[in-house]
Every structure is written in structure tokens, then in C-alpha cells.
Amino acid sequence: MSFWYSRTIVSYLLLPFTGLFALVTTMRRLAYRLGWLRSEHAGVPTIVVGNLSVGGNGKTPVVIWLCEILTAAGFKPGVISRGYGGKAQHYPLIVDQHTSGAQAGDEPVLIYHRCQCPVVVSPSRIDAARLLRQSYQVDVIISDDGLQHYALQRDIEIVVVDGERRFGNGWLMPSGPLRETRQRLESVDLIINNGGQIQGDEVAMSLIAADPTPVTDAIAAFDKTKYGTHVNACAGIGHPPRFFKTLDELGFNVAKGVPFADHHAFDEAEIKALEQTLPLFMTEKDAVKCRDFALTQSWYVPVTAAIDAAVADLIIAKLRETSC
Incomplete structure (x- = not known):
């Protein structure tokens, strides 16, 4: 919502509801802290990757980065997720090679592949x-989102x-985009920008784009000499202009x-309409939902999180200390 990024008349009109939201969220967190609401530890070290604001901030590339650095360090990580946007017949649902984004949500399917x-x-x-622990020999659990899911200890x-x-605009919902106040940052272990x-103790992250990849097996590798550089693009992510800027x-x-x-x-029709006139580029998250479409010239652009190796070392050291 555009008014979340400035203080408009709409923002001010919603302030009474923001006050109610602040009261409810504060009391809820206090209830977990005092033990009035039950929380549980997963039994292995647990990392929560979340945000304060509504919308995509780049959590999924961070989750993928964590899986990669932890696997390289000898850990056996597993990922849990709300599966936002998916609707499964039963929960919890184990994601496998046949699971669709419609079932599990686009991000969990992307992470799995x-x-x-x-x-x-x-949920x-x-x-x-x-x-996850019953089905696999994981020794670290990464929660994709869930900073405010206090039933899970971390x-x-x-x-x-x-x-x-x-x-x-710095305000809580619905006047602004925040789920919790910025004071919450004082209690977290790491802030990735x-x-x-960079501001304060934040750690820098950049997204490195790889070569365009065919959305379906029926499409060949992208060839600039054949297709040129003029393309159409679509993005169903938290901040689409970031993807267009990447291109x-x-x-x-x-x-x-x-x-x-x-x-x-x-749906297949809207994607095929976009690829009729020019090659179509989309995000990897969007491609998860388009793999079964009969497309002819659609590619996605994978991105990888680049974060200082020293940060990885600190996370691994803390996990080893926690596991002892």
C-alpha cells in the first residue's frame, strides 16, 4: 500500500486501529514471555529469518544462503515455512519434487529445488x-519468516x-507496514540490509543475478544474439521495481x-500474453508457479545472496556453541 511509505491522511485516519494493533501485539508477546501462552523448542538449534515489515524484503535468498553455508560446514539443515499463498489438503506438508507452489507456496518450493x-x-x-525432525536427521532448523511466531522458540x-x-513511514499496521516497532531490532542477533x-550494526547483502534460465524444459537457453536485449518482464514479489532494476x-x-x-x-493466459511479442523474464519465485505452462520464450533470473564470509563464521560458531 503506497500510503505505508509516507504519512498521508489515510495513515492518520487509521491510527486508532494502529493503537489497537500495538496493544494486542504487545500483550501477546508479553504473554509468551511470562509463560501465559505456551511456546516450544524444536529440540535442535533454530534460526528464524524474518522482518519487521509486511512484504518481501529478501528473506528467501537469506534462507538459501544459510542452507548453503551450513551444509558446507557439515550441518544438516532443514527449513520450515508458513507456506504463504499455498493451500494444501493437509498440514504439515513435506515438500518434494512433485509439490506445486499452489500446494506449498512459491517460496518453500523454490527453497527445496x-x-x-x-x-x-x-501454519x-x-x-x-x-x-521435520521425525522425518529427517536435521541438526539445524531454519524458519523462513516467523519472527512474530512466538510459539516456536529460537x-x-x-x-x-x-x-x-x-x-x-515508521508506523505499525494498518497505518504503516510494521508488524512490530523498530525497538524489536535491539533484541535480534543480526540485521541484514x-x-x-548501511545504518548502525546492519550487515550488507547484495543479490547477485545469474544467467537467465528457461522456465520449462521445452525452452532453450537464452541467446542474446538470437533474442537481443529488448524484453518484457513481470514480477509478483514484494517490490517488483527491484527486479526490473536488476534486468x-x-x-x-x-x-x-x-x-x-x-x-x-x-494463470497461463496472462503469462503467454506477455511472451507473445518479446522474450519474457520473471523472478525465480514466479517461475515456480509457471513450470507447467505451455510457454515458448520465458526465462527466470536466479539471484544469490552475497554476504560477508565473516558473518557466516559468526553464525556457525554460535550454532556450534548452542549444540554443545
Whole structure:
């Protein structure tokens, strides 16, 4: 919502509801802290990757980065997720090679295919964590989102901040985009800044784009000499302009860039309409939902999080200390 990033008349009119939201969230967190509401530990070191604001901030690349660095360090990580945007017949749901984004949500399916780590989705993250431990020999659990899911105890909290939009107008929902106040940052272990100017103790992250990859097996590798650099693009993520900017930095000219809502449920007709006139580029998260479409010239652009190796060392050291 555009008014979340400035203080408009709409923001002020919603302040009474913001006050109610603040009261409810404060009392809820206090109830967990005092033991009035029950929380549970998963039984292995647990890392929560979340954010303060609504919308995509770059959590999924961080989760993938964690899976990769932990696997390289000898850990056996598994991922749990709410599975936002998916609708399964039962929960918790184990993601496998046949699971669709419509069932599990686009991000868990993306993480599974990129990392080949076990992934379980459920509205109850503690239920997901239980099934993950029962089904796999994981020794670290990574929660994709869930900073405010206090029923699940955690050992490390990581907050990802959109370096461009940051915290919008600084107000809680619904007047602003925040789920919790910025004071919450004082209690987390790590703040990762995705693509903006570093402030305070934040750690820098950049997203490195790889070569365009065919959305379906029926499409050949992208060839600039054949297709040129003029493309159409679509993005159903939290901040679509970031993706269009990435394409520009890669040397592509976006003739038509179509933003969709985060977790948009694409249908085949709207994608085929966009690829009729020019090659179509989309995000990897969106491609998860388009793999079964009969497409002819659609590619996605994978991105990888680049974070200082010293940060990885600190996380690994804390996990080893926690496991002792």
C-alpha cells in the first residue's frame, strides 16, 4: 500500500486501529514471555529469518544462503515455512519434487529445488518442526519468516531489512507496514540490509543475478544474439521495481514491466500474453508457479545472496556453541 511509505491522511485516519494493533501485539508477546501462552523448542538449534515489515524484503535468498553455508560446514539443515499463498489438503506438508507452489507456496518450493534440503510447511511452525525432525536427521532448523511466531522458540534471530524502502513511514499496521516497532531490532542477533545504505550494526547483502534460465524444459537457453536485449518482464514479489532494476543492470531493456502483487497466482493466459511479442523474464519465485505452462520464450533470473564470509563464521560458531 503506497500510503505505508509516507504519512498521508489515510495513515492518520487509521491510527486508532494502529493503537489497537500495538496493544494486542504487545500483550501477546508479553504473554509468551511470562509463560501465559505456551511456546516450544524444536529440540535442535533454530534460526528464524524474518522482518519487521509486511512484504518481501529478501528473506528467501537469506534462507538459501544459510542452507548453503551450513551444509558446507557439515550441518544438516532443514527449513520450515508458513507456506504463504499455498493451500494444501493437509498440514504439515513435506515438500518434494512433485509439490506445486499452489500446494506449498512459491517460496518453500523454490527453497527445496535450490537447496535440496528437507522443507516442511504448516501454519503451525512447531508442527512443521516436529515433522521435520521425525522425518529427517536435521541438526539445524531454519524458519523462513516467523519472527512474530512466538510459539516456536529460537536460538538465533535474523531480520532482513529492505535497504531501499526500509520501514516505510515508521508506523505499525494498518497505518504503516510494521508488524512490530523498530525497538524489536535491539533484541535480534543480526540485521541484514538488502541493497541499501548501511545504518548502525546492519550487515550488507547484495543479490547477485545469474544467467537467465528457461522456465520449462521445452525452452532453450537464452541467446542474446538470437533474442537481443529488448524484453518484457513481470514480477509478483514484494517490490517488483527491484527486479526490473536488476534486468536493467544486466543490460536488458524492459519494454513492458508488469508488477503483480506478492505471491500472485499466475494463470497461463496472462503469462503467454506477455511472451507473445518479446522474450519474457520473471523472478525465480514466479517461475515456480509457471513450470507447467505451455510457454515458448520465458526465462527466470536466479539471484544469490552475497554476504560477508565473516558473518557466516559468526553464525556457525554460535550454532556450534548452542549444540554443545
